[in-house]
Amino acid sequence: MNTFFLGMALFLVLNILAGLWRVLKGPKQADRMVAAQLFGTTGVASLLLLAQALESPFIRNAALLFALLTVMAVLAFVRNTSYGVVEDNNDEHL
Amino acid sequence: MGLIFDLIIGLSLAGVAWRIVRVREHFQAIVLFITFGLLLSLAWTRLKSPDIAIAEAAVGAGLAGVLLMDALGTLSSTRNQPLPGRFLQLFIPCLFLAGLMAYTILFIPADFQGLGPMVSEALPDTHLEYPVTAVLLDFRGYDTWLELGVLLVAVLGVLCVRQAGTIKGSMLPAPAEPVGRWIIKLLLPLMVLIGGYLLWLGAFAPGGAFQAGVVLASGGVMLWQAGHPSLALLHHVWWKILMISGFVFFLILASSSLLYNQQFMTHPEAKMWILGVEYAATLSIAICLISLVLASPARNQGDQRARKTES
Numbered sequence: 001m002n003t004f005f006l007g008m009a010l011f012l013v014l015n016i017l018a019g020l021w022r023v024l025k026g027p028k029q030a031d032r033m034v035a036a037q038l039f040g041t042t043g044v045a046s047l048l049l050l051a052q053a054l055e056s057p058f059i060r061n062a063a064l065l066f067a068l069l070t071v072m073a074v075l076a077f078v079r080n081t082s083y084g085v086v087e088d089n090n091d092e093h094l
Numbered sequence: 095m096g097l098i099f100d101l102i103i104g105l106s107l108a109g110v111a112w113r114i115v116r117v118r119e120h121f122q123a124i125v126l127f128i129t130f131g132l133l134l135s136l137a138w139t140r141l142k143s144p145d146i147a148i149a150e151a152a153v154g155a156g157l158a159g160v161l162l163m164d165a166l167g168t169l170s171s172t173r174n175q176p177l178p179g180r181f182l183q184l185f186i187p188c189l190f191l192a193g194l195m196a197y198t199i200l201f202i203p204a205d206f207q208g209l210g211p212m213v214s215e216a217l218p219d220t221h222l223e224y225p226v227t228a229v230l231l232d233f234r235g236y237d238t239w240l241e242l243g244v245l246l247v248a249v250l251g252v253l254c255v256r257q258a259g260t261i262k263g264s265m266l267p268a269p270a271e272p273v274g275r276w277i278i279k280l281l282l283p284l285m286v287l288i289g290g291y292l293l294w295l296g297a298f299a300p301g302g303a304f305q306a307g308v309v310l311a312s313g314g315v316m317l318w319q320a321g322h323p324s325l326a327l328l329h330h331v332w333w334k335i336l337m338i339s340g341f342v343f344f345l346i347l348a349s350s351s352l353l354y355n356q357q358f359m360t361h362p363e364a365k366m367w368i369l370g371v372e373y374a375a376t377l378s379i380a381i382c383l384i385s386l387v388l389a390s391p392a393r394n395q396g397d398q399r400a401r402k403t404e405s
Contacts, residue, residue, distance in 0.1 A: 003095050010099045013136065016129070017106055023125050024113070032125045040155060043132040047147075050139045058144040058300040061292065062135055065151040065305075068284060069312055071277060073128055073159030075319050078274060079266065080163055 005053035012046040033077050040070030096140075103137050120169055124162045131155060144300040145226050148292070152308035157383060160315055164390045221365035223298040230302065231368045239344045242375060245382040246341060252389045260330045261388045268321030278320040285313035293376050303340075303372045307379025314384035325384045337385065340378030344371055 019042070022035040044063045051059035110133065114126045131154020138147035213225045213233070222228045230238050253259065269275055289310035296302025318324035325333065347367055351357070 006095045006099060010095070010102065013099070013102060013106075013133075016132070017102075020106075020110070020126075020129065023122065023129065026122070029121050032122060036125045036128050036159075039129050039132055043135070046136060047139060047151075050136065054139070054142065056139075056142065056144055058295075059139050059147060061295070061301065062139065062144065062147040062151040064288065065148060065309065066132070066135075066155050068281065068288060068309070069152060069156035071281065072156045072312060072316065072319075073163060075269070075274060075277070075316070076160040076163035078271070079269065079319060080167060 002053045002055070005049045009046040009049040009053060012042050012049070016042050016046075029077075029081075033074060037070060037074060040066055100137075100140055103133060103140065107133050107137060120166055124159070124166065127162060128154065128159050131158060145302070145305075148300055148305050149308070152305050152312070156312040157308060157315065157387065160319075161387055161390060164387070220368065222368060224296070224300075226300065227296055227302055227368070227372070231371055235344070235348070235371075238375070239341065239348070242341045242344065242378060245379060246338060249337065249382050249385045249389070252386055256389055258389065260326075260333070261385050262326045262330070265323050265326070266318060266321050269319070275320065278316055282313055282316055282320075285309055285316065289313065289376075289380075293373065296372060297369060303375040304379060307376045308383060310376065310380035311383035311387075314380065315387045318384070318388060325381065325388060333381070333385075337378055337381045340371070340375035343374035347371060 016039050019035050019038055023032050026032055044066045047059055047063035047066065051057055051063070107130065110126055110130045114123050114130065117123050117126070131150055135147045135150040135154060138144075138150055210225075213229060216233065217225055217228055220228045220232045222232070253261075269278070289306045292301040292309060293303065293306035294301075296306065314324050328336070347370075
């Protein structure tokens with residue numbers, strides 16, 4: 001059963017690697033930010049699976065923190081873009 | 095299966111790190127850095143170090159993103175490609191250092207058990223239940239004490255760059271969009287709750303002062319993002335006192351052991367004192383980190399631009 005959980009976690013990590021394509025290619029900064037958020041969600045799931053696979057329940061706290069804190073970067077991003085601090089080079093019509 | 099997992103995590107960490115160094119666009123580097131934190135947290139999990147995984151989750155997901163995103167305001171959005179000569183100049187020393195570190199592995203005896211047995215042998219003396227807390231706050235207390243000092247110096251550095259004595263005057267307008275306001279209302283109490291939970295957990299399980307301090311700091315930064323003065327509400331004298339409380343409490347405790355005719359940094363009544371230090375350290379870590387974000391110079395520029403567009 002532990003191998004199954006580890007395999008599922010591996011699948012989620014591969015998903016993150018696939019999502020990196022969106023971070024590398026963009027084209028908009030918002031696309032990159034949304035990809036990072038997706039990684040946060042996937043990371044929560046894979047940490048929970050790892051907690052089960054490695055039988056180490058306190059890893060769940062790391063998952064809890066990711067669930068709680070990933071949104072902070074988005075808030076900063078939205079704040080900065082609405083202020084015009086982050087200059088968006090790649091798109092003219094946001 | 096475990097080996098494949100570790101290999102993929104390791105390779106993607108190296109790949110993402112390479113891209114962070116090489117990419118020209120700062121924003122992409124920031125997003126990759128957040129991803130790097132996540133992968134690192136997974137790696138620590140696999141290395142059976144939930145403490146570091148939790149710390150990495152708290153710093154990587156929360157504050158690092160906000161700090162870097164704010165710092166972006168003062169930088170140009172792209173950077174120049176480094177010269178090829180410069181690349182070699184850095185690459186060879188890095189390779190040398192990495193080789194040196196790899197070389198040390200040869201000197202580890204085959205039957206080496208790590209420091210674990212030593213720690214568990216000495217653990218009853220501290221009256222603590224959790225070895226990592228005992229190492230951080232008792233056996234290696236000196237390191238932890240100086241780390242609190244490093245945080246203080248970081249805040250001082252930011253204040254020097256900004257040429258300011260306090261963190262006052264850093265108000266933000268409230269988020270205009272309802273989603274932002276709603277999510278802050280929802281998450282802020284949870285952050286305070288989970289910060290306290292991690293601090294309480296630190297006495298007997300993975301968690302503790304640093305993790306709790308980072309979560310509480312995230313709460314403070316979130317409050318600030320909601321357009322509240324947050325930490326700037328504190329009178330500046332109280333702000334300074336709370337900021338140095340962890341460092342000073344540690345120092346008082348360390349020197350008070352001299353009165354008992356003992357060595358520096360041996361605690362009488364260990365558990366109570368250690369938990370006291372942990373609570374004070376949490377408070378000052380949280381306050382230092384909030385001050386770092388609030389005092390970051392990027393925001394001032396943002397304010398000026400916002401004012402410009404308003405006028």
